[in-house]
Amino acid sequence: MEGNDLEFAVNGERFIVNSVDPCTTLLDFLRSNTPFKSVKLACGEGGCGACLVVLSKYDPELDQVNESCINSCLTLLCSVNGCSITTSEGLGNTKKGFHPIHKRFAGFHATQCGFCTPGMCISLYSALANADNNTSKDSPPSGFSSLTVSQAEKSVAGNLCRCTGYRPIVDACKSFASDVDIEDLGFNSFWRKGESKEVMLKNLPPYNPKDHLVTFPEFLKKKSKEIKKLQHGLDHSRYTWATPFSVAELHNILEAANSRDSLKFVVGNTGTGYYKDEEKFDRYIDISHIPEMLMIKKDENGIEIGAAVTISKVIDALKEESKSPYIFKKMANHMEKTSNHFIRNSGSIGGNLVMAQSRKFPSDITTLLLAADASVYMLNGRKTKMVMLWEFLELPPVLDSKIVLLKVEIPSLTDSSGDDTELLFESYRAAPRSIGNALPYVSAAFCALVSHQTPSRRGVMVDKCLLAFGSYGGDHSIRATKVENFLMGKVLSYSVLYEAVSLLRGIIAPGKDTSQPEYRKSLAVGFLFNFFYPLIESGHRICSLDSGEKHSNSHVDPAKSLPFLSSAQQVFVSNEFQPVGEAVSKVGAALQASGEAVFVDDIPTLPDCIHGAFIYSTEPLAKIKRISFRENVTPTGVFAVLTFKDIPQQGQNIGSKTLFGPGPLFADELTRCAGQRIALVVADTQKHADRAAKLAVVEYDIQNLEEPILNVDDAVKRSSFFEVHPMFYPELVGDVLKGMEEAERKILSVEFRLGSQYFFYMEPQTALALPDEDNCVKVFSSSQAPEYAHAVIATCLGIPEHNVRVITRRVGGGFGGKAVKSMPVATACALAAHKLRRPVKMYLNRKTDMIMAGGRHPMKITYNVGFRSDGKLTALELTLLIDAGIEPDISPVMPRNIMGPLRKYDWGALSFDIKVCKTNLQSKTAMRAPGEVQGSYIAEVIIENVASSLRISVDAVRKINLHTYDSLRKFYKHIAGDPDEYSLPLLWDKLEISSEYKERAEMVKDFNLSNIWRKRGISRVPIIHQVMQRPTPGKVSILSDGSVVVEVGGIEIGQGLWTKVQQMVAYGLGMTKCKGSEKLMERIRVVQSDTLGLIQGGFTAGSTTSENSCEAVRLCCVILVERLKPTMDKMTKEKSGCVTWNMLIQQAYAQSVNLSASTLYKPELSSMEYLNYGVGVSEVEVDLMTGRSQILRSDIIYDCGKSLNPAVDLGQIEGAFVQGIGFFMMEEYTTDEKGLVVQQGTWDYKIPTVDAIPKHFYVEILNTGHHKNRVLSSKASGEPPLLLAASVHCATRSAVREARKQSLSWNCNDGNRDGPDTDFELPVPATMPVVKSLCGLYSVEKYLEGKICGK
Ligand SMILES: Cc1cc2nc3c(=O)[nH]c(=O)nc-3n(C[C@H](O)[C@H](O)[C@H](O)COP(=O)(O)OP(=O)(O)OC[C@H]3O[C@@H](n4cnc5c(N)ncnc54)[C@H](O)[C@@H]3O)c2cc1C
Ligand code: FES
């Protein structure tokens, strides 16, 4: 095989790689060896979609190209031999023109930070290519794809986006669908409201499959022929990669292998996304070219599937199967919810089964195949052996042997016995995400042959059944044979089913480390009930499960029954300050979509660049005795290990700073929290640095140290607090004692807790430091606070600040996490670069990032509240214990932040005692709406409890306690603004009408009366959110050709700051009133922040940086216009008014007018703080069997003042709301007994995906006219709308209350396992297990008991 090179194409360019480490992934190669940086590394686990590419394979026999979308972070480079790869910049780019996908993403405002966008575009492209390469379909109308709306929505189901809230992305996708009603598409820059459909169509960037689908490079066809026809794999002498083309060849390779050699069979290599600790293997055997393992054979006996067939192809084959469509289609539907489309495109069925068999992988597929009575064929030596799947699962791990799984056989199960019998098949999975990209808590699949009984013995008999359960925490999927045997021959009845579920509870035995064991058991019970119950209820007639027409009281997966996403946006586009107020597309949106936008890690690396990774502590409080590597062997590629001892003598051990003091870069002799940085290991590649950090061994000593403080209660016992300056401790309001006396009712000493949240910015923390002459250092940092990073670096290195320069162009999502927490990353890189005199880059892997991020502040809340019997509040007393972690960070501001939004109701009187606790935990930091979201939510919890104790409508209690302007003044003092600025009552009433709140509340009641297993809740929540403007610099310079360059203190973190600034500069310079000045937008460029170019940039935080930066540049423009005025006046006279912008600037240059102006905008002290208002209504449906909450509809109305850019503000509102849904409903960010973060990646940290957003999502931005103290009357939008997501939580709580009421009614004896009553706390996040346990883990048994005892 000599001479066979690894050859492939990327975006049409040929690449030949002479030798390569077989572990090299496609992503490693693309990012390090090609100019194509659109593939982003966000998780490295196959869980996010940021790294997607299109893989095209040419089949010379059929002269056909097969395209699929795959992840590049797990795909091994050697497995793309002969293939063509297309990245987002390959679809279109700045030079050859953007692809319509890029243009539509830009026009639909579907990109914010842009880190997820190239991956999204590839997902959509792949869906279009799939639809449009399928020639059997009728051609779609001109300009559209054959894709349907439903396919378009699902096309990005596996991709994560943390910024947009997905709605605009879905609109961009749907705009290609042939069946879309174009009027249903959301707010965009292609057409204006009211324009005709013809205009809308004409303005959409045209799409034509002929022009816009990629073609396979001709030069690669020859290579593909060689591989396929001549069976040429890679040259063995240069690549440790074998490519057998037959089973015999595979056998020879195995026989030749040394018995001690570790072997790895490769198809998709997706398994490494889960088992990340896999070390390098001695031999890699690519089994994806063996025809026997790639075949799919169907006949009347069933279907045979080669083990190397990808799951996507299995799905297609099962869907096509005509002999036994019912069962096979059900299996296919279930498989479509496993993993995500790109993993299914590369992962094989065999790989899945082997992972389940040998490594306890919680596979859905084994569950499905068990219920279908499948068998597998194994190659062991020269022998092929067939075993039933259940037997295979019981064998010793095949991965420890040289056994190869060859194929799977699924028999054709048909009901041949006659008219009275019926074969039923159903499968279930309960996972944190309904349409995929999450492992299930339990999967189940049931197959049953049942017969109708004669009229005399009415009922349905179970002749035979196969009941499979998996993913529940056992060793592998199992058949519940005891239950099968029990049911066989029985006529179904309530008591038979009751006994069956009771038996099942004993069989489902999650392993000891499995989370939520009781929840998982109850899911299994629920699934079994779901399957058999309709057969009892429907009497002698079996309803068709296939059509989904189950009994009306049965559980139907709501995701199946709901329509497509629908949305509407109402925005006010103002032309008073044009182009400010226009819905201009985000600056560089198409560039972000094509992936050409440069993030820190995309900056080309210099050849001598080395890479860093942190070694962190796993102990909360311990002396560090020694740091070494496993077996005392320095891992490959390591250059140095730096600790606090390497900080220059004149420097300081500092890694961050805030107003409240510095934080250390490294632990000194003592580590003070798990996750604290102990050292930086520097190596030749990022992979080597990460591996070395993993292999580091830290020896600790905990003798003679006191116990660490790991919670707020211990902090109180040991008086461990951070000091809070009175400036950040709001004043108490009124006389609480008096208020309590006036109360007719009281709720006393209620306690509850709120947890943390992780940022999950798509771009992890990263920095690149370059040493420069004369002790200088230049650092590229993904930072929201470069000015602070700058100062920290200088202090750490002990050099003057003018020796440091920090540059930030854009940040791939920040949400507060790239402020304080970005500083140590930048500082560590700078330290290493300074010491080692080489460029140093660091790109945190997701696990390290999650461990070090700190996140949102957890807290414990205790309250007493007094109120009248009509719900009017009289007094609130609060005690708050905030967990700040080990360093102050920004935590001392938390009392102010929490109490701001909490004062949204008129409490009568308000007193509080807030302690900011210092604990041995990673320090918490500002996460979007830090403290505000908790404060606003705490108010809702109290209101809910007041209403619940009075048994009156919570909406009425909210309304009666909304502020009057007078009470607003009492609670907010001067921040309340003028009476006409208090828009909350108006918003409250407006939303009642637009959301049809009252009518829908009645409908919810009716729904709950007529549905047993689904309950709904609806809730309306107001918010008041206080923001503060801060001093911000700006600089505007006009260049000799009339183009304009702008610098601002604010950082573009996806929030559209640059776009608003650009609009403001165009408006400001437009005041010259010369010809052409109204078209200045395209001549303005906002450039990266450079801390030496523009000083005093401060933090980009608190929602007001956009408006502050806008005001700073507006002031610069005022100066420039003033300076240009004499020239303008003179020229106007001379040219009779016809002065163009270019003429004016040329003349000004000639006259040496200073055309660069800079300012530091300082807001007026008296008006720098102001209030933002909004109201949200959400309706949620809870599935009582699984605990899943689905948001049926959310309506938001938000007062944006006069929006500077309604498109940008809309994006902020929707994105914040969806991030809030994550906080309230999904995201668990917890620590273990040592304080180390438990969740470490996409497998266990679930941010919302497209299926989590409201099915109907209506947002209105209200223009409340003139606000004299605001920047051109605008208001902030970045954080406040996040608070509105509490409406989802409150609606869920209302639905749960209905479930508990119902459960009470089922009680037929005194025993009450679920202990339901209607006073309860719904924790945050209200995950499925939480909701289910409140609805009743034994609801099925209780219901059946009720039926049996005749209730
Ligand atoms: C993000 C993500 C989400 C997922 N979600 C789900 C889910 O919801 N439900 C679910 O069921 N699965 C899920 N999976 C698992 C997925 O289906 C498997 O990773 C995939 O099928 C493995 O196939 P592969 O070809 O990539 O295997 P590889 O990774 O190439 O191989 C896996 C292991 O099996 C061995 N192996 C592979 N083929 C054979 C063979 N024929 N004979 C012997 N040994 C073999 C290899 O040596 C290797 O050790 C998910 C995976 C990822 C990455
Ligand atoms: S980086 Fe590849 S899927 Fe997340």
Ligand code: FES
């Ligand atoms: S735009 Fe999607 S992650 Fe930022």
